[in-house]
Amino acid sequence: MTETMNRFNDICPIPDSNVRETIERLIANSYFRRATEAFVKPLSWEQFTAVMSQCRTKDDFQRYIIYPAMKQLIAKTTADMSGAGWENIPEGIGTLFISNHRDIVLDAAFLNMLMIDKEKPTTEIAIGDNLLIYPWIEELVRLNKSFIVKRGVSVRQMLEVSKHLSEYIYDTVNRRAQPAWIAQREGRAKDSNDKTQVSLLKMLTLHNSSDPAKALQDLHIVPLSISYELDPCDYLKAKEFQLKRDNPGHKKTEADDIENMHTGIMGFKGRVTFRFGTCIDQAIREIPAATGRNELLEQVASIIDREIYRNYTFFPFNYVAYDLMTDTGRFSSQYTDEDVSKFNAYLQKQIEKINIANRDDDFLRVKMTEMYGNTVKNHLEA
Template sequence: MRTPEEFDEIRPYDPEELPAIFEELIADPEFRAAAEQVLPEVPYEEACNRLRRCRTNLEVQQTFFYPLLHGIVDRCSDGLVLENSQSVDKRVPHTFITNHRDIVMDSAFLSISLLDNGFGNTMEIAIGDNLLIRPWIKKLVRVDKAFIVQRSVSLRQMLASSARLSRYMHYAIATKHENIWIAQREGRAKDSNDRTQDSILKMMAMGGEGSIIDRLKQLNLVPTALSYEYDPCDYLKAQEFQQKRDIEGFKKSPKDDLVNMQTGIFGYKGRICFRVAGPLNDWLDTLPADMPKTELFTAVASRIDKEIHRNYKLYAGNYVAADLLRATKEFAAHYTSEEKTRFEAYLESRLEKVTLPNPDTAFLRERLLTMYANPVFNYMAARQE
């Protein structure tokens, strides 16, 4: 099935396009260098032949990305679980909307979790064009079922770009029967205070048919909470907070994004948990049909936040951070003295990794504690509502 031409610039490659793209990738020296780095035990020609035998994007994922990602789970974490997946109908495509911690791994880990939990398919993944820093990377992610969010267009072009993106998402769900992953906000929540941006929901409602509620329902939204025990990029995020504080107009460079991607992939994560909150459609049906747009989007964003917050998996370190940040023992029942000592040692080891010429240790420590404490505060607030 050929995807409509209007989506050619942003969509994943169709299966019939893959052979030509494979050859372009194989001939690219940068792709070869990357492949030999992540698959050192596989001769390059053998890897190329395996790639050429793949007929669909899913086959590429199952042949290369699935074992590669499980290898990362084995080497760089203490396990990956997907909980409450039975709350969604696996025969129906869904849009999984999650909190956002890591540039690459959030969606990658959820994709393999779906396969491991009987979904039979992975997801198409929304990825910002600011991360596609090399031509081969752009090609590879489109092979890997990613569709592109155009963030580098002008303000004048943004409305048309967002409308096309929305139409594509509706097409992927309704016609291609693909699951979708999208973050609840643009960019990572570097302080872990996860909040859904109304603009994401407004974009989603540009496509589809009927009322705004109808259009959101057509995407089968499923809030999904993601919890890493340890964030490999935590010290980089803290470092960026100080840079933004001290340097007017500071923005990360493509090199910074690359460092964050590499650190997020290969850094230690502890335990990793996705917890599915369940589809939103029944709740959407309870909203008044004449609800003003602004109120509607705010209400939906708040509902997604609540579902994500109350489904966090909290670890001992989260509770330790909450008590250290506020200088209390409010959550002491949730950790032992050994766990507190271990987390404090972890905290110091992260501060030692900061490479700023003038590190503000007290500020950096507060930022790190906030990252680990905010899920506790959000969880408690959501449970009390």
């Protein structure tokens, strides 16, 4: 482990030997206190930091600090949280979970709550350095078993940075037999049209670029489908669609990222389901050996996408949205007239939260409908 930490100390989670001093720095940081104090109630700050000070390892920190806080959050912001397809996780080896991406912060956090409940090892979590707005956030996420994906680098540095990350993920999954999680693409699919980026798979093969098929098999990839009944950030995503439509050069600000994170964490999500698909090792073996690198990566991306689409969980709003998108009644047996009224009222309530010049309600309604209907569309195609 020490060798790994020395080689990858710029991106890896904090080593257990440094947990205690990291916690001391966080407790002394007024910004950390300001951001955290409301989450830890009914504990007082003194009670919370006393428990935090007892943690000696990252697993301690997850079990005694993150787990209770997340359980409280889950109780407040979801109607139900469940996992399925546990039998698809290979036993006795490391695994790389590749999933669709719904929430900036919570996708991996919820996954690890389910892992703890099942008495399985928690995953190491890929997180982009664009979200590490303050130094204390980087310390906090690395304490919570996150490893850093460097995005703010020059084109010249990108290959070196990507190879370093690839070697770290291989070391984690294959040599240390630890599970890891990474989203199928950089950033969330704003319209829920989930597609695995070929560039992600290319990065994952760089630890053994001469044999990309073996490089991917060595990671024992398990596609994971994440389904939220409601997306608290749907109106923020729709707002971004209109801003980009009206001004193609529009870029999100740091304040926008913070608003998305806060809304995603605190907003109501309804029912949430994580469903593990089948490990794709065998599917990769079946790709002809003569297949070129680029075509191989395209085929593997399609394999992952099909598994994710196949394993979505659907709720009445998804079926209503699909039928509205396609102007059909294909799934009318899956919802009631009341569900249609609720969906339309929900969209209007979300649109009312959008405060921009020349707000285009019809456009925003279409974009939000797509967010809820595209998962059904992709499931049917798979």
